[in-house]
Amino acid sequence: MADDKKLTPRSEDFATWYNEVVQRAELADYSPVRGSMVIRPWGYGIWENMQRALDDMFKETGHENAYFPLLIPMSFIEKEKEHVEGFAPELAVVTQAGGKELEEPYVIRPTSETIIYSMYAKWVQSYRDLPILMNQWANVMRWEMRTRLFLRTAEFLWQEGHTAHATAQEAEEETLMILGLYRTFMEDWIGMPPITGLKSESEKFAGAVRSYSCEALMQDNKALQAGTSHFLGQNFAKQFDLKFQSEAGQEEYAWNTSWGVSTRLIGGLVMTHGDDSGLIVPPRLAPIQVVIVPILKGDDPSAVLEKVDEVAGRLKAAGVRVKIDARDNLSPGAKYYEWERKGVPFRLEIGPKDLEKGSVALARRVVPDGAKRKSFLPEAQAVAEMPDLLEAFQSELRDAAKARREENTxxxxxxxxxxxxxxxxxxxxxxxxxxxxxxxxxxxxxxxxxxxxxxxxxxxxxxxxxxxxxxxxxxxxxxxxxxxxx
RNA sequence: CGGGGCGUGGCGCAGUCCGGUAGCGCACCUGCUUUGGGAGCAGGGGGUCCCCGGUUCGAAUCCGGGCGCCCCGACCA
CATH class of the missing domain: 3.30.110.30 (C-terminal domain of ProRS)
Incomplete structure (x- = not known):
């Protein structure tokens, strides 16, 4: 009998391990559409937590969200020479709608610089209208030759920030501020510390003057471009007539920046923290931080279930995201494996013995060297310490990833x-x-x-x-x- | 687009060489007993064998032509 319960070890085949983790942790699945995946609730829950954290950071730095159309007139894409050359091979084009051939084809956005700056041009007259600091959460499509779950899909979710400024210096400062914001997010939330810097001319964004990026190191020692921030100069402003009258009365072109991170970050999270048992989700991003497995013995499970409810309620009150797994068709062991595969940071087991002793069993998803996976401690202590335990777990993941990056540099x-x-x-x-x-x-x-x-x-x-x-x-x-x- | 692998119940596979009306494990449903690291027993449900065409009394299996997926490469914020 083939043992399909175990994952392919990372050391044997990292690419296969990655695919297995993504599917068996129920992050995503292949769809009927070539190169496009379905992001399942566990994966989408992680993405929602990423969105929430990033969105807060964008708002704190003065940005507002807006939404622009999915379809972009072909002629817009063609206006900026390097931009069209960079994206032409991977465009999906809509030529028919309403049963008729369209007069001008639309492209499904691969990125939104063109349509956004065309709109900014309508809204800006004076230097007093600047800066414009907007962000959009959206899906984009790039018809890649070869796709991989989360890392390179034909359609993906991202945010794209687009700003317009009166001076080059201000735009450059924005570009670098966002680069730093991304870095902070990756370190503090994903526990995936990148190196940051300027892209070489050959690797920069099509249409940018300068591109900066966050580069994270995966466990197979390959780098992942995890986020980019571009100084666009006046390239797009000139093509879309994004002009303003300066304080001195001169007509000038605005200076733009654009920046984005995508669902690729989830792939980075998997390849930064996962182990041969499956995914490990950093607590700050985990949809479930603590899973409670009741141990039901004998005829009357009600006492255990009541205690489990009570403990869950107190953890929630302390701001912890908790899930009670009371399914009665699975043994406790089967549940342990499932939640470990999905990467939940902590597990509490509560059974009859615990009721007698007022204790709980606490198991960590990651066991430090020399420590034991399970510890038995007083219930009150487990509840009181949980927020700190989660934060400590978060830091340990980040520190381990940083140490690994440095050891392999x-x-x-x-x-x-x-x-x-x-x-x-x-x-x-x-x-x-x-x-x-x-x-x-x-x-x-x-x-x-x-x-x-x-x-x-x-x-x-x-x-x-x-x-x-x-x-x-x-x-x-x-x-x-x-x-x-x- | 080049090289390799593969399409058979939900998943993983056997059967294909040598044609005879589809099988195994897991999962699922029902019942009972269980539950502190992947439960046991009994009973049960589920498949246009990727698609189209051909050969044949008969095709998952042979022949021809398509399509799709995965991996490696080329390519790609």
Whole structure:
């Protein structure tokens, strides 16, 4: 008999492990539509918690939500040259509606810069109308050749922020502020600490002047671009006539930024924290933080169920998201495996023995070295300490991920041979000098499949600034972080 | 688009080479006994064998043509 209860171990086949976790933790499932997935309640619940946290952060920094159409006139996409070149191959186009051929085709938005800035142009006359700070929660579609659950789907959910400013400096400050906001969110909520920095010219967003990104390191040591923030300059403003009259009375084009994170973050969460038993959800994002499994013995389960209700009520009052799993068709062990697979941080078991002793059994989803998975403690203590236990669990996940990122980062690499050796030896990020030439990126990619993930920001740079380019030709003009990427 | 693997009850698979009217495990339903790490026994329900065409008395199986999915590559915020 094939044992289909166990997951493929990460060490055996990371890609298969990932697919199994996503499906068996009920995050998502394949749909009848090519490349599009169904996000199931457990996955969507995590996304809702991400949305809530991010939305609060956007509002705190002065942004408002709005909504723009799904369909964008083809001519809009074509206005910005680099933009259309970047997106043309992956557009889905609507040519018919109402039983008739459309006069002008619509594209299903791959991103909304064009339609949003066309509207901003209507709304802005004076510098007094700026800045405009808007965000949209939406779905977008990009017809990718090869898709993977959450990491690259044809349709995905995201937020896209779009701002317009009177000066380049203000727009640049916005771009970097959002980059920092994303980083904080990834560290404090997902427990997935990224490195951040500027994209190289070849990797920047189609239509941007500069792109910044958050790059997180997964357990297989591949990098995941987890969020981007773009300084668009006046590229779109000029094409969509987004002008304003300045304080000095001059007519000027506005300066734009755009920035986004998507449901890809859920894929990042899985590959950052998951283990061979399944998913592990950071407490702040977990739809259920504590599951209570009643142990029902003998003829009369009512006393245990009453106690379970009472404990759940007190945990809820303390702000903890609790679920009672009182299904009577499953044994306790089967429930344990299920909730562990789904990544719930803590489990409480309450049975007849606990009623006698006033205790509960507390099991952790992640067991620290040398500790035991289960501990037995007084009920009052378990309830009182739970909020702190959840926060401690959250921090442990983040710290472990950060430690893993640093352990797998190699600095001070000075030649292509060393770079290749490091990557083949399983390194994640490899820091080197770079002369700024795209030819070096091509050569490295050809040889190692790694790309420049970013030109790291101040605090991620090495103590010793590299002086020579990793290619051996010329001086380094900047340090760069290389990695194989998703 | 190139290479590889695969389409058979909800899931995972066997059966295909060698044609004979579909089977196993899990899941599901009913009953009883159970429940502190994937419960047991008994009974039961469920399948256009991816699609179209051909060969044949007869096709999951043979032949031809499609379609779809997964992995690796190429490509891609």
């Amino acid at each position: 190699v600095r001070g690499v000075k030649s292509l041979e060393e770079l290749e050796e490091a990557l083949d030896g399983g390194a994640g990020f490899v820091f080197t000098g770079w002369n700024g030439e795209p030819a070096v990126e091509d050569a490295v990619k050809e040889r190692t499949k790694a790309t420049i993930r970013c030109l790291p920001g101040d605090e991620f740079r090495s103590a010793e600034t590299p002086s020579k380019c990793v290619s051996g030709s010329g001086d380094s003009v900047t340090e760069v972080a290389w990695a194989r990427a998703y």
